[in-house]
Amino acid sequence: MTFRQQSAPYAHWEFVHPSSGDRLRVVPERGGLVTEWLCNGREMLYLDRERFADPAKSLRGGIPVLFPICGNLPNDCLPLVSGDFTLKQHGFARDLPWQIALLADQSGVMLTLTDCADTRKAYPFGFRLQMEIRPLSAALEITITISNTSESESEPMPFSFGLHPYFNVSDLSSSAVEGLPGRCFNHLEMAEAETAAQLSRLAQGVDFLAHAAGPVTLVDEQAGTRLQLQHQEPMDLTVVWTDPPRAMVCLEPWTGPRQALISGDRRLALAQGESTTLSCRYSVI
Template sequence: MYRVEKYMDKFETYRLYDLKNNSFFEVVPDRGGVITRFVYSGNEILYLDKETLYDTTKNLRGGIPILFPICGYLKDEKYTIDGREYNMKQHGIARLYKWCVVKTSVDDSASITLKFTSSSETREIYPFDFELIFTYILKNGMLTIEQQYINMSEKNMIFYSGFHPYFYIENKDDALIFVDSDVCYDAIDKKQLIFNGKIDSKKPEVNLIFESKSNECHAVDKKRNMKITLKYDEVFKYVVVWSLHDKEFICIEPWMAKPDSMNTKEDIKILKPGEDLKTVFSISASME
């Protein structure tokens, strides 16, 4: 049985239930269409710092922020298109703007569809007309994000998108991460390394970039005997693992391209006028 509810916290929030599996997720359209909670079988899957959710002057830390039209940083927060220089902060603009609710649905699943459309304000940062249509679906305890990126400009649109899930891990020393990859780059120490599945929780910051060989990775939270599995289409060529020493989270992030690709042009996606890109990303959990 599935159900959708809407309530007012500081922001309007939608909660979608899978009652059979004692699972639900929450979405806040006003804060970048972010999924703030995902509970599977009564267990919190995501980390959320509520102070950063409520304070719009802060970058939201927690949930599943949407990264568009870039993942990661740009050198000096700048890039150039058609001879004009633009400024864009880390991870792009989608997470900074209100998304509109298109519809909710309850049949063989619980779902909500959101839309983010370009404006005169976004064009000062990213000079394209676009529309993003995302549908979040909860079915049999699995959270799926169906994405559609649409170029509504009269010129080719370049972008590379991603997600930034914050997974709640209380004891990171007891966590294992599995990514099918031959290449692991440490973005803090600026070197390649051999990854053994465990992050160094004593480091102030961990930032690893993997070139993914398959469409799946997972983490094991041994304290809760829980396995979290991420599946994604092949357009997501990279997986980033990020964590801070004093916080109870490990981010495992599917990205389409590496940082600064708007400048290097490596792995960027190009949509012709009127074209779209459809892709899927899902998160599931199971008790080991």
């Protein structure tokens, strides 16, 4: 096992699994971003290195973290009992520096984010996010513990949580996603749609959400590989997003749809002192 800071090809922390040799590269200063996951000798994650090198540009790649919202809110406004707050698309977790440490059993890494003065301007709660990231045999397991650490009792802390991983594919035209239900919600038109019609447009660009009854599998027909997302309630919604001509597919587990904190649809909430745990696994099958 190795866990060390590296300077090339960019500044990051590297974790190498002691038995499999699978590797994680993580940049905690850039939103706790997992930038690379080498599994069985194959790099699973897509990363646009040019955009990554320019902090002024939004990231395209790795595994961004979405908290305390997934998607956006009307006029970026979060209405709470204590007032209205400006909270931008996908929240702030993907933009802030996290802390990183080796897990006690040395099976992976722990990333931690806590509230600060800047977060409380947009989201008036004390919180702690802890993500345990383990590269297992032919799999990546992520466990997230979310806690409301507010010092005084107020309204419950509402939130949604999601991951936005970018996965390499050989060619969008020879990629497929299996395990989705017949109907989905098209984010581009904000309307229900036929899932099959959306999947036929991966190479043209899609952004849709579906609630699958079981695992969802990304198939790279050209490479002959299958990557399965195994997720449990409440993080059992799946967003599929492509951004052609990039050779990647985002297969994202979310807890709630866009605007959940306003509509109440699958909105999660924690009272002062409460915690909850979420989990998902990506398996090469």
